Amino acid sequence: MTEKLPRLSVATRIRNNFLAGIIICAPIAITLWLTWSVVRWADSWVKPYLPARYDPDNYLNFAMPGSGLLIGLIIITLIGFLGKNLIGQQIVMFSESLVRRVPLVRVIYKSVKQIFETVLKERSNSFKKVGLIEYPSPGLWAMVFIATDAKGEIASKFNAMGHDMVSVFLPPTPVPTAGFLIFVPREKIVLLDMSPEDAAKLLISGGLVTPEELASQIAAPEAVRKPLPAPVEM
Template sequence: MTEIPERISLAGRLRNNFLTGLIICAPLAITIWLTFTFIDWADSWVTPYIPQRYDPQYYFNITIPGTGLLMALVFITIIGFLGKNLIGRSIVSFGESVLQRMPLIRTIYRSVKQILETVLKEQSTSFKKCGLIEFPSPGMWALVFISGDAQGEVAAKLNSDGEEMVAVFMPPTPVPTAGFLMFVPKSKIVMLAMTPEEGAKLLISGGLIAPQYKPVAPIPVLPPA
C-alpha cells in the first residue's frame, strides 16, 4: 500500500520558512553585532588619545569605525618591534624594575604577564586538546580542556605515587569563560580527537552541535608468510 505524503498547511510552510530564515540570519546578525560592538568599544578607549593631526575624522569630518582599533594594532606592533632590539629591551627592563618596586602593582603585573606568556607562547600546548573525565560521579562524564602536565609544588605533591597528573579546565555550559581547574591522573582522562574549537561549540550549544567523527579503521595485520 502506497503511503500518501502528509500535506503541510500554508501556516506550517510559513512557519518552516521562518525558522529556516532565522537559522540563516540569526548567526550572521549576531556576528555582525558582536564585531561592531567590539570595534566601538576599542574606538571609545583609543580614539581620545589619538593626536588630532593623525585622526582621519579631523580631516573628513565623519566618524570612521575601526580607527581606534587600527591605531591600537599599529601601536602594539611597533612596541613589539622596538622591544626586540637592545634599546627596546633596556627600556622594558627599566619599566619592569619600576613596577617590581610597587607592592600591589607588581603582583598584578606578574600574574597578568605570566598568563599572557603562557597563552601566547608559540610552543605552548595549552588548550590544544579535549578530553573526558568522570564527573561528578562514576559513570557520568564531563568535557574538559587539557592545560598541560602538573608542575611545581603541585606536581611534587601529587606525583609522589608515580601517577602522572594533568591539569584540566572544566567550563560550565553555556558560558565557557568560567570553570574549575582540576588535577586529574592522566590514566583517568579519555582523550578526544576533536579540536578545542569544536569542543567549545559542543559546550556552548549544550550538546546540540556535535563535531563529525570518523573512526580510524584499524590497520589489518597480515599473517606471516
C-alpha cells in the same frame, strides 16, 4: 500502496519558513553585531588619546569606524618589535622593576603577565588538546581542555605519592569562559581528536552541534580512547 504525506497547513508552513529564516539571519546578525561592538570598543579606547593631526576623522567629513582598531594594532605591533631589541628590552626591564616595587600592583602584574605568556606563547601546548574525564562521578563523562602538566609544589606532592598528574580546565555549558581547574591522573584522561574550536561549539550548543568529520569516531568509542602522551624528558 504508498501512504500520502499529510499536507501542512498554511500556519505550519509560515512557522517553518520563519524558523528557517531565523536560522539563516540570526548567526549573520549576531556576528555583525559582535564585530561592530569590538570595533566601536577599540575606537573608544584609542581615538581619545590620538593627537588631532593623526586622527583620520579630522580629515574626512564623516567618522571612519575601525580606524582606532587599526591604529591600536599598529601601535601594539611596533611596541612588540621595539621590545625585542636591546634598548627596548632594557626599557621593559626598567618599567617592570618600577612596577614590582608597588606591593599590590606587582602581584596583579605578575599574574596577568604569566597568564598572557602561557596562552600566547607559540611553543605552549596549553588548551590545544581536548579530552574526557569521569566527572562528577564514575560512569559520567565531562569534556575538558588540557592545560599543562602539574608543576611546582603541586607536582612534587603528587610525585611523592606516585601520581603523574595533569591540570585540566572543566568549562560549563553554555558559557565556557568560566569553570574549574582540576588535577587528573594522566591515565584517566581520554584524549580526543577534535580541535578546541569544535569542542567549544559542542559545549556552547549544549551537545547539539557535533563536528561532522568526527561523527564516525564518536560512533566508535574505541577510536577516541587513547591515553594522553607522557611528558618528554628534556
